[in-house]
Amino acid sequence: MNANFKMVATTMFGLEEVLATELKNLGAQNIETGVRSVSFVGDKGFMYKANIALRTAIRILKPIKNFKVFDEDELYKKLQLINWEKYMNADSTFSIGAVVNSKNFTSNSHYITLKSKDAIADYFRHKYHKRPNVDVKYPDLKIHVHIQKDMCSVSLDSSGDSLHKRGYRSATNIAPINEVLAAGLILLSGYTGDCNFIDPMCGSGTILIEAAMIANNIPANINRNEFGFEKWGDYDEDLFFTIQDSLLKKIRNSYFKIMGFDKAPSAIRKANENIKNANLSEFIGVHHVNFFNSVKEVFGPTYILFNPPYGERLNIDVQEFYKKIGDTLKNGYPNSTVWFITSDIEALKYVGLRTSKRIPLKNGDLDCRFVRYDMYEGTRKTKKALQ
Structure with missing residues (x-):
């Protein structure tokens, strides 16, 4: 029987509640949300499940x-008090990631990384006359070292590469959206696969x-x-x-359409390649179409x-571009729930439609808004008159 232990799932700013809901639905215990993180309790099997299934x-x-x-x-000194033989040996290889948010430490994260590396390497050198590489x-x-004020938390990273690296993306455009952010936007929007979907x-x-x-309940990773x-010593393959x-x-089957448009033929080729890598060609159709x-x-x-x-990807008139988004939605897409993310928060006024939701998020270092527009059949007045 595997014992329960505490874990921490890290995420992007604004997706903490979405991740907490995912964890609850997976069966995690003692869920607590933090800033860009959610802590929870589970056993070894649940740690495997969280890595395979969590989208955000x-x-x-x-x-x-x-x-x-x-x-x-x-x-x-305190890193050298940890019994490192429980987790590795002198022949193991290791890496350190450090995050520091403390006035006590004048040095940067890179120096803390080096200091932590030396502490662990010297631990083995003193005991076994050999340093792990x-x-x-x-x-x-x-290994992750996180210093917040005067508290240090040392953790093992069960994921390895960041979980946004799903394994399906071999072709990208300039500044592609992070997979974790993409999944977070979809879950924030409330889409579950029970209607048509267009990007x-x-x-x-x-x-x-x-x-x-999401529509087919396929595990994210x-x-x-x-x-x-x-690579851990206690890994249980069975x-x-x-x-x-x-x-x-x-996994379930969703029978609604999932469609993508792009005006660039190169984007269509790349999208089809990634969709094929993800084994989802039967569920997604992409078309060479200018949305406008x-x-x-x-x-x-x-x-x-x-x-x-x-930002750097938009070499056209911002006012005209956002006005076209609004006009195309208003004239061509009735009975639609529309969401998009932008870092050009000022440009939203050019869309010419009233948002029904505005959610603050970050895309990398950029402050963004994730906005919703409700497009009714006919006009808004007609919709209200029918209610």
């Missing part, structure tokens, strides 16, 4: 030690793929080659495949969700 988690960390720390030398790309063990500026297809995986925990099989049995010349051709309620180009 970036990493699943397993804390192994918490202690007070006031400077770099004390950090070095650092391997930044493919370590046997990835009218689909680029390399990330939003479409994440939408199809089923296409990944490896997780960090597979348990991993049991968990994976149980998740695969919960399009009208809705599917019947019934439709979700429209997209990430219009902005």
Whole structure:
């Protein structure tokens, strides 16, 4: 019987509640939301499940030690008090990631990383006259050191590579949307697969793929080659495949259309390649269409969700571009729930439609808004008169 332990799932700003809901639906216990993180309790099997299934988690960390720390030398000493043989040996490779948010530490995260690396390497050198090597790309063990004020948390990274690396994306455009953010937007929008879905500026297809995986309840990271925990000494391969099989049995079929448009033939090629890699070609159709010349051709309620180009990707008149978005939606897409994300918050006034929701998010370092417009059949007045 595997014992329960505390874990921390990291995420992007604004997706904490979405991740907490995902964890609750998966069966996590003692869920607590933080800033860009959610802590929870589960056993080893649940750690495997969280890595395979969570759509909005970036990493699943397993804390192994918490202690007070006031400077770099004390950090070095306290790291050497951890029984590292439980997690690695002198022949293992390892890497360190550090986050520091403390006035006690004048040095940057890079120096804290080096100090932590030396502490662990010297621990083995003193005891076994051999230092384990650092391997930044493919370590046997990835360790996270997080210092908040005077508290240090040391964790093992069970994910390895960031969980946004799903394993399906081989072709991208300039500045493609992060997979975790794409999934977060779709879940925030309330889309569940029970109506048609369109990404009218689909680029390399990330939003479409994440939408199809949500609609069909396909585990987010089923296409990944490896997780960090597979290199751990206590890795249980039979348990991993049991968990994976149980998740695969919960896949369902969605019969609504999922469609992407893009005006660039190169984007259509890239999107089709990624969709094929994700084994989702039967669920998604992409079309060489300029959204501004399009009208809705599917019947019934439709979700429209997209990430219009902005910042360095937008070499056209911003006012005209956003006005065209509003005009195209108003004239061509009745009976649709429309969402898009933008970092050009000022430009939203040019859309010419009233938002029904505005959610603050971040895309990398950019402050963004995720906005919703409700497009009715006929006018808003007609809609109200019928209610």
